[in-house]
Amino acid sequence: MNMIDVSHLGFSYSEGDVLRDLSFQVERGSFLTIAGPNGAGKSTLLNLLSGRLKAGSGSVKIDAADVQSYPAAALARKVAVVRQEFVPMFGFSVLETVLMARVPCYGPLGFESKRDREIAGGALEATDTAKFARRQLGQISGGERQRVFIARALAQDTPVLLLDEPTSFLDLRHQVRIYDLLKKMQIEQGKTIVAVTHDINLAAQYCDDVLLIGTQGHYYKGPGRDVFSPEKIEKVFGVTGFAGRIGSEKFFLPLGKYARDRHGNVP
Amino acid sequence: MSTNELLTGKRLIGRVAFSVMLLAAVMFVCSLTxxxxxxxxxxxxSVSTTGAINPDYEIFMQVRVPRIVLAAIVGAALACSGVVFQGLLRNPLADPYILGISSGAGLGAVIAVISGFNWMLWGRSPIAVFAFLGALGTVWLVWLIGRLAGRSNVTSLLLAGVVVNAFFSAIIMFLTSIARSDQIFSTIFWLMGNITEEEWFILWLSGGCVITGVIALFYISPQLNVISFGQDDARSMGINTPAVQTIAFAVAAAITAVAVSLSGLIGFVGLIVPHGVRLVFGPDHRQLLPVSAIVGAIFLVACDTAARIVVAPAQLPVGVVTAIVGGPFFLVLLIRHTRKVGWLAK
Structure with a gap:
C-alpha cells in the first residue's frame, strides 16, 4: 500500500516549468531521499507533497486522498513537515516549541492535556533533546535546534515525515545523528520519511529509495545503491567524478576543473 | 527563572489576578492625586440629605474617575493590539499603528476638523467618529493591498502599511497647510494624543468593546503562538492560518480604532508594554495578552496622572509623557534587535 502517490505531477511558476509529468510512489514505512541540482524543483516538490502549493497538473495523494482535499487540521495528523532550522523571533523554550505541535488538540481553555505532555515528552526523549527542554531555541546550537524541530514534527504523531534539507549547515557528527534519528523513527515507529538533501553520499546509506530530479525533466527513481552510476550523476547534476565503493557503501566524489585527478590535468 | 517554567492554568490565573489587583491599587492612588x-x-x-452639590463627589465621580477609567481602557487596548501585531508580523518593532491606523485616523480627524462639522453621534464629536472610520478603513485598505501583493505575505503587508502611512501623512500635511490656525491647533492637539473626561456611557461602551476584544484574542492565543513561527509552520501543524490571522488582525484593528477615537494618537504604549511583559514573563500569548492589557492600563493611568500634575494647573497631552518615557526605551530596543537578528530575512 502506497502512502504517497504522485501521478503526472506538473508545476510551473510564472518564470516557467519546474516539474513536468513526474510520477512516483512512496511505500508505507519507507525512506525516500530526493536529490538534484539547485533550481530543479526539490523544495517545490516538497511543498506540493505538504499541500502548501497546489499542483498545476496531475495529483498528489496522501493515504489515498488528494492532499488538497484535507482540511489543515486533518492533514496535520497525516503529514509533519520539518523545514530548515531557524531561530524564531520570540524566545520560546524547547518544550514550549515541541508542545505547539499539539495545539490543534488543546481544550477550549487553550491548555495541553496530560496526554499532550506525554507525547511531547516522548518526542523530546526520542530526539535526545529532553536535557535542554527548558532552554530557549536561540540559546542552543543549530544541530540541536534541528533536532527540536524534528521533535516537534514527531509530537504531531503523523505517519508521514517530510524534511527539507535537514542536515545542511550541520557538521559531520550532527549530520550523522540526524540521519540516525530518522532511521530510528522509520524502524521503531514505522514512519514514512521523505527527505530533500544535497548530500547523496550520506543519504544513500540510510534511505530505501532515491529520487533524482534533474533540470531538464530527467527523473530517476530507484534503490539508493543504484544511484551512483557516473552517467546518471552527470546527466542530473552536470558534474563528473569518481564513483566508488568502500565496504558495502557506495559513494560519489565530484571532481572540479582543477582537481588533480581530473582527466587531462597535469599531476 | 520564571520564563523557563511551563505555563499552567493556575499560574496564569494567579498572575492575572495579581496584576488586576495592582491595577486597582494604581487607579485608586491616582484617583486621589x-x-x-x-x-x-x-x-x-455624608450622603447628601440636603440635595446640595458636593464638590468633592463631583470632582471625583465626574472628572477624576472617568478619566482614569478611560486611560485604563485605552492603555489596555493599545498594549493588546501591540502584542498581536508583533506576533503576526513576527516583528518586535511593530506597534498598533504600524499598518497605517495612525495616519488613517489622523486623516479622518483632520477632515472632520477642516470641514467644521458640528454634530454629535452618541455623544461623540465628529473628530472621534471620523478618526474611528479612518482607522478601520485604512487597515482594511492595507490588508487588501497586502493580499493583492502576495498571499498575506508579512513583508508585503508591512510595505503596504509604510506606503499608505506615507501617503496619508502627505495628505494630512497638505490639509493642515491650507487650514485656519485654530483648526490647526485642534488637529495638532488631537494628533498628540489626549486623555480627557468622558461620559460614563462612552466608557461602558468602549470598555465593553475592548474587554470583548481581549477575550476573543485570548481565545486564539495558542494559535498565535504557533503563527509566530511563520505561516508555513503553522499551517503544517494544523492551524487554520488565514482564519486566525484575519480574526486577530480585525480584532486588534478594531480595539485600536476604539482607543484612537477616544484619545487620539498615543504612542509607545503598544510598543514598550508588550516588550516589557515579554521580557519578564516570556513570549507565550496565552499569558502575554491578558498581562499586557493590564500592564498597559497601569502604564497609561500612571502616565496620564503625570500629565495632569507635572505642569499643574495646566496639563500635558499624555502622548508627550508616553513619548518621553518610551522614546529612549524604543531606541535601546532598536539597537539591540537590529544588531542581533535580521528580522525580515526569514
Whole structure:
C-alpha cells in the first residue's frame, strides 16, 4: 500500500516549468531521499507533497486522498513537515516549541492535556533533546535546534515525515545523528520519511529509495545503491567524478576543473 | 527563572489576578492625586440629605474617575493590539499603528476638523467618529493591498502599511497647510494624543468593546503562538492560518480604532508594554495578552496622572509623557534587535 502517490505531477511558476509529468510512489514505512541540482524543483516538490502549493497538473495523494482535499487540521495528523532550522523571533523554550505541535488538540481553555505532555515528552526523549527542554531555541546550537524541530514534527504523531534539507549547515557528527534519528523513527515507529538533501553520499546509506530530479525533466527513481552510476550523476547534476565503493557503501566524489585527478590535468 | 517554567492554568490565573489587583491599587492612588485635593471622606462620607452639590463627589465621580477609567481602557487596548501585531508580523518593532491606523485616523480627524462639522453621534464629536472610520478603513485598505501583493505575505503587508502611512501623512500635511490656525491647533492637539473626561456611557461602551476584544484574542492565543513561527509552520501543524490571522488582525484593528477615537494618537504604549511583559514573563500569548492589557492600563493611568500634575494647573497631552518615557526605551530596543537578528530575512 502506497502512502504517497504522485501521478503526472506538473508545476510551473510564472518564470516557467519546474516539474513536468513526474510520477512516483512512496511505500508505507519507507525512506525516500530526493536529490538534484539547485533550481530543479526539490523544495517545490516538497511543498506540493505538504499541500502548501497546489499542483498545476496531475495529483498528489496522501493515504489515498488528494492532499488538497484535507482540511489543515486533518492533514496535520497525516503529514509533519520539518523545514530548515531557524531561530524564531520570540524566545520560546524547547518544550514550549515541541508542545505547539499539539495545539490543534488543546481544550477550549487553550491548555495541553496530560496526554499532550506525554507525547511531547516522548518526542523530546526520542530526539535526545529532553536535557535542554527548558532552554530557549536561540540559546542552543543549530544541530540541536534541528533536532527540536524534528521533535516537534514527531509530537504531531503523523505517519508521514517530510524534511527539507535537514542536515545542511550541520557538521559531520550532527549530520550523522540526524540521519540516525530518522532511521530510528522509520524502524521503531514505522514512519514514512521523505527527505530533500544535497548530500547523496550520506543519504544513500540510510534511505530505501532515491529520487533524482534533474533540470531538464530527467527523473530517476530507484534503490539508493543504484544511484551512483557516473552517467546518471552527470546527466542530473552536470558534474563528473569518481564513483566508488568502500565496504558495502557506495559513494560519489565530484571532481572540479582543477582537481588533480581530473582527466587531462597535469599531476 | 520564571520564563523557563511551563505555563499552567493556575499560574496564569494567579498572575492575572495579581496584576488586576495592582491595577486597582494604581487607579485608586491616582484617583486621589491631582491639582485639586479631594477627600474621599467628604466625597462619600455624608450622603447628601440636603440635595446640595458636593464638590468633592463631583470632582471625583465626574472628572477624576472617568478619566482614569478611560486611560485604563485605552492603555489596555493599545498594549493588546501591540502584542498581536508583533506576533503576526513576527516583528518586535511593530506597534498598533504600524499598518497605517495612525495616519488613517489622523486623516479622518483632520477632515472632520477642516470641514467644521458640528454634530454629535452618541455623544461623540465628529473628530472621534471620523478618526474611528479612518482607522478601520485604512487597515482594511492595507490588508487588501497586502493580499493583492502576495498571499498575506508579512513583508508585503508591512510595505503596504509604510506606503499608505506615507501617503496619508502627505495628505494630512497638505490639509493642515491650507487650514485656519485654530483648526490647526485642534488637529495638532488631537494628533498628540489626549486623555480627557468622558461620559460614563462612552466608557461602558468602549470598555465593553475592548474587554470583548481581549477575550476573543485570548481565545486564539495558542494559535498565535504557533503563527509566530511563520505561516508555513503553522499551517503544517494544523492551524487554520488565514482564519486566525484575519480574526486577530480585525480584532486588534478594531480595539485600536476604539482607543484612537477616544484619545487620539498615543504612542509607545503598544510598543514598550508588550516588550516589557515579554521580557519578564516570556513570549507565550496565552499569558502575554491578558498581562499586557493590564500592564498597559497601569502604564497609561500612571502616565496620564503625570500629565495632569507635572505642569499643574495646566496639563500635558499624555502622548508627550508616553513619548518621553518610551522614546529612549524604543531606541535601546532598536539597537539591540537590529544588531542581533535580521528580522525580515526569514
Amino acid at each position: 491631582g491639582a485639586e485635593s479631594v477627600s474621599l471622606k467628604k466625597a462619600f462620607g
